[in-house]
Amino acid sequence: MHISELETPAVAVDVDVLERNLASMAEYAGRHGLQLRPHTKTHKIEAIAQMQRRHGSQGLTVAKSEEAEVMAHAGCADILVAYPVYGQAKWQRLARLARERRITVAVDSITPAEGLAAEAVRAGSTIGLLVELDVGMRRCGVPGPEAALALAQRITGLPGVEMRGLLYYPGHIWDRPEAQATALASVEAQLAAVLDALRRAGIPAPIVSGGSTPTARNSHRVRGTTEIRPGTYVFNDRNTLGVGACAAEDIAVRVLATVVSTAVPGRAIVDAGSKTLTTDRWISGNDQGFGSVDGYPGIKITGLSEEHGHLDVSQSAAPPRVGERVAIVPNHVCPCVNLHSRLFFHSKGEVLGSWEVDARGRIH
Ligand SMILES: Cc1ncc(COP(=O)(O)O)c(C=O)c1O
Incomplete structure (x- = not known):
């Protein structure tokens, strides 16, 4: 797969x-x-x-x-x-x-x-x-x-x-x-x-x-x-990249999301909100956005509802359409991973399997 x-x-x-x-x-x-x-x-x-x-x-x-x-x-x-x-x-x-x-x-x-x-x-x-x-x-x-x-x-x-x-x-x-x-x-x-x-x-x-x-x-x-x-x-994550402690190719993780709505002009909504990405800020950058979208440097994730990621696509000539997928680099990967029960691992895009996040919720 x-x-x-x-x-x-x-x-x-x-x-x-x-x-x-x-x-x-x-x-x-x-x-x-x-x-x-x-x-x-x-x-x-x-x-x-x-x-x-x-x-x-x-x-x-x-x-x-x-x-x-x-x-x-x-x-x-x-x-x-x-x-x-x-x-x-x-x-x-x-x-x-x-x-x-x-x-x-x-x-x-x-x-x-x-x-x-x-x-x-x-x-x-x-x-x-x-x-x-x-x-x-x-x-x-x-x-x-x-x-x-x-x-x-x-x-x-x-x-x-x-x-x-x-x-x-x-x-x-x-x-x-x-x-x-x-x-x-x-x-x-x-x-x-x-x-x-x-x-x-x-x-x-x-x-x-x-x-x-x-x-x-x-x-x-x-x-x-x-x-x-x-x-x-x-x-690594957007914060690590922003501080210069890694290169873009050293970021191993992406949150994959799908555009579910473009009904509001200038907006695209994805199925990754605060319960998927966390609301952690981009502390090593200009504090803007809740992650970066691969291949769309002009698009900003300007807001998060629990299950909606709000993408400002007003500056993009060819914004993604409903059903299109995007790959997001989270600002802070540690709490992001902690929101998921399973991570999928792949080599060159081919899914090799998944890991349960074993210590998720083990907070005592
Ligand atoms: C006590 C302590 N040691 C080590 C680390 C790891 O640091 P980093 O997240 O920068 O890899 C943390 C991170 O929160 C920490 O709180």
Whole structure:
């Protein structure tokens, strides 16, 4: 079957581009002696996690304890939960998983560390902890060396857990890769101060986990970093393209949609609305449009109803007609994939199969 025969809306993944993206990031990490621990929140699919492991990633990253269970089911033996998990049921789940897998969790306060420690003792397991450091995003993470050291010292005194190092997320850096030097130097300086404080106190930090897709290939410039956690790089999207972190041919994913109405002059409506594309903005561009339409540079997706994508075709000499199909590059692929129960994968347009989005809805 050709992708043009798939019922729409559908998410189609070019498996050749996907493989190339996986190989290229693995090659970069290997060349610089960095461990690659991809964030699986982008795909949530066991088969892709297994592909990442075949490309040399011993460990994977998740945000949720249920996602950790899915990735353990996929055969991953070393899972990082890059999220300050809170709640006894979640701590219990991770403590049980830690009996058979190496589980590491990022924390930025003592309460979840104590909760994880208590559940690990009860389960007879050991959970690794990373102290999360805020390097500029102002989302999570302790603010600097004093707070990091204080938390690390308290963690060191807890039973059932093991202090394994630091985690940072440079998610505030959306400069083009060639213009990231100043921002990354600041991250490096902040890391160095914390690592120095830990060293002086005799607290080991064998893991320093960082990396996002926009900064991924500059990670070796942030000295001290031992592993990176890019997620979006597997598929890429309009945001990744806009920031210059990938080329157009590196975008592996398209949302296929059909024009269902052109009754309103200047408009074409497609069967992909906010429940298919998400309403995420184009943050690396001019913030206009809810995706780009292949082959129609003059057409903008100006609005979304739940099941209707509103295309402004007023500037197009030959707009698509009712029944015609379009291929859309989503602004932000991660939440888009999370809206679909299945992704179709193809090579040169020939559909080879589909993957269930295994961890979709596993939000605990
Ligand atoms: C803590 C953390 N690490 C890594 C990533 C992956 O970054 P990216 O989406 O740029 O690949 C994310 C993304 O949200 C994240 O929140």
